[in-house]
Every structure is written in C-alpha cells, then in structure tokens.
Amino acid sequence: MSRVIVLGAGVLGASVAYHLAVAGAGVTVIEAGGPAAGTSSATFSIDVTHLKTPHSYYELNRRSANEHIALGEELGGPTWRHPMPLVQWGHTELEQRAIRERAVRLQSWGHPCRFADPTDLAELAPTADPGACAAEELVVHDRSAWYDAPQFVRRLLDHAALLGADIRYGLKATGLIRSGDRVVGVETGARRWEADWVVNCAGADADRIARLAGTSLPLTEIPGLVGESTPVPEPGLHAILATPGVDLRPAPGSRICSISWPVDAMLPSGAEPGGDLGLEGELHRRGQEILPALRTARLAGARLGVRPVPVDGLPLVGTSPETAGLYTVVTHSGVNLAPVLGRLAAEEITSGRQNPALAPYRPTRDVAAGVQDESLQVMSDQPSLAGG
Numbered sequence: 001m002s003r004v005i006v007l008g009a010g011v012l013g014a015s016v017a018y019h020l021a022v023a024g025a026g027v028t029v030i031e032a033g034g035p036a037a038g039t040s041s042a043t044f045s046i047d048v049t050h051l052k053t054p055h056s057y058y059e060l061n062r063r064s065a066n067e068h069i070a071l072g073e074e075l076g077g078p079t080w081r082h083p084m085p086l087v088q089w090g091h092t093e094l095e096q097r098a099i100r101e102r103a104v105r106l107q108s109w110g111h112p113c114r115f116a117d118p119t120d121l122a123e124l125a126p127t128a129d130p131g132a133c134a135a136e137e138l139v140v141h142d143r144s145a146w147y148d149a150p151q152f153v154r155r156l157l158d159h160a161a162l163l164g165a166d167i168r169y170g171l172k173a174t175g176l177i178r179s180g181d182r183v184v185g186v187e188t189g190a191r192r193w194e195a196d197w198v199v200n201c202a203g204a205d206a207d208r209i210a211r212l213a214g215t216s217l218p219l220t221e222i223p224g225l226v227g228e229s230t231p232v233p234e235p236g237l238h239a240i241l242a243t244p245g246v247d248l249r250p251a252p253g254s255r256i257c258s259i260s261w262p263v264d265a266m267l268p269s270g271a272e273p274g275g276d277l278g279l280e281g282e283l284h285r286r287g288q289e290i291l292p293a294l295r296t297a298r299l300a301g302a303r304l305g306v307r308p309v310p311v312d313g314l315p316l317v318g319t320s321p322e323t324a325g326l327y328t329v330v331t332h333s334g335v336n337l338a339p340v341l342g343r344l345a346a347e348e349i350t351s352g353r354q355n356p357a358l359a360p361y362r363p364t365r366d367v368a369a370g371v372q373d374e375s376l377q378v379m380s381d382q383p384s385l386a387g388g
Helices: 011-022 053-073 094-110 117-124 149-162 203-212 278-289 294-295 335-351 356-361 374-382
Strands: 003-007 026-031 082-083 086-088 112-117 136-140 144-147 165-171 175-179 182-188 190-193 197-200 220-227 240-242 248-249 256-257 299-310 317-319 324-331
Touching: 003 011, 003 149, 003 294, 011 149, 011 324, 026 117, 026 324, 053 082, 053 144, 053 149, 053 335, 053 356, 094 112, 112 117, 117 136, 149 165, 149 335, 165 256, 175 203, 182 197, 190 256, 197 335, 203 220, 203 324, 220 278, 278 294, 278 299, 294 356, 317 335, 317 356, 324 335, 335 356, 356 374
Parallel strands: 003 026, 003 197, 026 165, 086 240, 197 324
Antiparallel strands: 082 144, 086 136, 112 136, 175 182, 182 190, 220 256, 220 299, 240 248, 248 256, 317 324
C-alpha cells in the first residue's frame, strides 16, 4: 500500500485525499489551518466552464462539472452543488460583443447557452432590478451551478477519514525530507512524516513548498475580495448574475455572495487576507444596484482570497525530474476542477502510469507562450468582461 502525504486541505487536497483513500492508499493530510481555511473559503465558487480556453481545457472543465454531479451521488446526502442558470450581460459595445462572441464559440462547442431578450430577466431573476440592465441581449447558461466549497471539502475529508485517512490540522510543512534525488516525506517543525509520495496541494503556498524541494512553480498570486450579505427576504435570488460591475449568487442561509472584478482591480498591491481593505462597502454598493433586496441588508463579512494562478492560466499537475516523489496539483478555478484533477492525480500516483489527459498541464511544460485561459485574460486585463 502506497503511503501518501497530501499538503493542503482545500478543494484540491480534499479531492486528492478522498480519491487516494478510495484507491487504497495510506493517506495523511497535513494542513496549516483547518478544512477549506485558505482560498477555498474565499471564492465565488461557480461553474466557470464557459470561460475556459483552449477547447481542450474547456472540455476538461466540462468533464469536471459533470463529475461534481456523479461525486455528489457517490457520497450521498445533501449536495454542495446548487444548479441554476447563469445570466450574463454587458453594457458597453465592447462588453456586449465580447460576451456574444464567446457565446457563439461555446455553442459551436456544444455548450448549452442561449441568447435572450432583456425583458426575460423578469422571469430568469425576478428579484433583480430590470433598470440595472442596459444590454441589448442576455446570454443564459441554463445548466450552470454554484458550489458550497467548504461543504464540498468537509464531505470529501469526512469520507476520506472513514476510509482510513489521517487528517492533521494546525501543522505547517517546514521542510521536505529527501533520500537521494527523491522526496520521501515532510517535516512539520521537529516532527518527520515519511511517505512514498508527497502531493503539493497547498494553493497559494504551493510555490513555497516547491522551493523546499529546490525548485519553483510558474505561479502568480491574484487577490480577490468575496462578500457575503446578511440574510435577505425570500424569494431571494435564484440565478447567478454576471454583470459588468458585480457578480452575484445565492449563499447558504438566504444570503447573497458577491465578487467584482472592477473592485478587485482597485485592491492595493500586496493585499493580504485579514487586512482592512476599505473596498468592502464598494463591493456591497455594486450589489445593491443590481439586487434591491441587498438595499435593506448589510455586508455580513468579506474575505480576501489569494488565487494561485499558473502564469498561462492552465493547471500544474504532475511531477518534475528534479523533484521525484513530489506531485503537484495547483490551479485557478480549483473548485470547478477538483473532481477530475483529484481523481486523475490519484490514479497516476497509485498506478504509476501517466494519463494523456493531463499531458498539457505538466509543471515541466514551456509556459512562455503567454496566457491561454480566457478566464485569466478576463481577470487580469479586462475585469469588466468577466461574466462569472
């Protein structure tokens, strides 16, 4: 039986740990905080398949979105996935053209999206302010969903523990143990944990872990502010709204979750979780412009998540020759991709065979060709066109 240490208990670490445990590996999860303590609890967490390019990466995300459904059935009980339409619009000519061109491309790929008249907003999202939409048309993704990421993580880790996984919180990896050229364990202060494999699912901390092994990862960190309101009166919101100034979705407890790429663009350089950013009010104000129910609600809290984003926008999954025994799984859109990446990574580790589906995402690839993932282009360069 392979002994595997998984560093990180976010969505990716939890998925890898669960699938490894299912495969019969001896799994130890080491996490500096608690379950979903990092970016996994400060994320908008929706199905972002519609924003993914190139086509092969879109297909990987679509496959993973379907695996969310299958995994929910496998684990049983209430699910973390909440299906509902995503309604998208732009205001300027540039915004509307970009959204239309994306929708036409998606339709050619067989993606379930359609064009709708702005008057249809009254049916799609009856609690939204129709005056807030100045678009000539809407794009509707009927099979979208939002995810309760903390619940997702807890469900995966609970089932991994039932299968024998050892989950350890409050431990920070301070070193990696080497035997010759191979990584064979982890140090957490004075304690040593030996294993056949170490899986780096540490999110924003993943490059630090790689550097402990004498290498580095082509990662950048992009901060994002995620807000959550106090409860709003029913009927609340029953669609995901992707608008030029703010994106809104339901959250547990009749609350509303919000993000805004324009607000994120105003974040101070080097912003870190826990600080007073002074932009929480602006985020909530933008939500109030779209959803009247928010005008009588308060912002219950806002968290800054630090997104670990590979420089070309595509995942980093696999090993490197100089760090044998260290397997990396790190990406943006981790909630969306966790089911498929967790399963494929566990299969590679336990079988010793590489899966061709992961070939484009190896950490050893040349990332100098520039950004390939459209969602990263949107996030970095055109925040008003994000749409999810």
